[in-house]
Amino acid sequence: DAGVTQSPTHLIKTRGQQVTLRCSPKSGHDTVSWYQQALGQGPQFIFQYYEEEERQRGNFPDRFSGHQFPNYSSELNVNALLLGDSALYLCASSLAGPPRGEQYFGPGTRLTVT
Amino acid sequence: GENVEQHPSTLSVQEGDSAVIKCTYSDSASNYFPWYKQELGKGPQLIIDIRSNVGEKKDQRIAVTLNKTAKHFSLHITETQPEDSAVYFCAASIGSGGYQKVTFGTGTKLQVIP
Numbered sequence: 631d632a633g634v635t636q637s638p639t640h641l642i643k644t645r646g647q648q649v650t651l652r653c654s655p656k657s658g659h660d661t662v663s664w665y666q667q668a669l670g671q672g673p674q675f676i677f678q679y680y681e682e683e684e685r686q687r688g689n690f691p692d693r694f695s696g697h698q699f700p701n702y703s704s705e706l707n708v709n710a711l712l713l714g715d716s717a718l719y720l721c722a723s724s725l726a727g728p729p730r731g732e733q734y735f736g737p738g739t740r741l742t743v744t
Numbered sequence: 745g746e747n748v749e750q751h752p753s754t755l756s757v758q759e760g761d762s763a764v765i766k767c768t769y770s771d772s773a774s775n776y777f778p779w780y781k782q783e784l785g786k787g788p789q790l791i792i793d794i795r796s797n798v799g800e801k802k803d804q805r806i807a808v809t810l811n812k813t814a815k816h817f818s819l820h821i822t823e824t825q826p827e828d829s830a831v832y833f834c835a836a837s838i839g840s841g842g843y844q845k846v847t848f849g850t851g852t853k854l855q856v857i858p
Contacts, residue, residue, distance in 0.1 A: 634787075660842070661841070661842045661844075663844070663846070665848075670851075671850060672833050672835075672848035672849055672851050673788065673833070673848050674848070675845060675846055675847065675848075678843070678844060678845070679842075680841070680843070681842060685842050685843045686839065686843055686844060686845045688845070720788070724844070726841040726842040731775075731776040731778070731793070731795075731837055732778070732790060732793065733778070733844075733846065735780075735787035735789070735790075736787050737785075737786055737787045738786075738787050
């Protein structure tokens with residue numbers, strides 16, 4: 631049973647550039663959430679995708695956008711990168727149906743903005 | 745929005761002793777409370793969870809309690825082992841299915857001393 635996978639593992643970008651991160655959910659899951667985790671902090675909710683639509687959003691600017699594909703995989707896009715966007719980006723998948731709420735995380739993508 | 749506070753930020757215990765981590769949440773609409781363990785370089789791993797209609801749940805050496813009136817929930821680990829050393833996060837979730845918003849605490853670094 632494949633768990634949540636993310637790519638790439640590490641990424642280095644320059645301030646002002648754009649980045650796309652990818653996530654494949656756990657087999658059987660249909661919902662994907664994205665989180666930003668700064669060093670020494672808890673994950674912060676960016677948004678959740680279900681049925682290819684953004685359903686919930688945290689306190690992140692419009693520079694953060696996403697997409698969910700018909701196969702339930704997802705992308706996170708960040709435009710106009712800032713130094714403060716350097717963090718571990720985590721993807722979590724879950725099932726919209728019961729048992730509701732259980733999220734399983736991938737290993738994350740470490741983004742460094744220079 | 746929801747706010748989750750977690751204490752202590754660091755905790756050192758002798759192998760075999762118990763460890764307790766406490767969290768409080770602010771939004772009475774939160775209905776699902778997962779706990780995650782995060783090891784260095786890895787994504788958070790779901791270790792136990794509790795729903796708002798349950799007061800206590802146990803799984804081997806791990807137990808979680810929930811006091812909805814006081815908006816408190818706690819993680820108890822008994823007979824700690826060195827492999828329990830990690831960062832632990834509590835979280836509170838609002839919504840369900842594909843419309844879920846999860847807020848994490850700031851984490852507790854647990855060190856189990858052999």
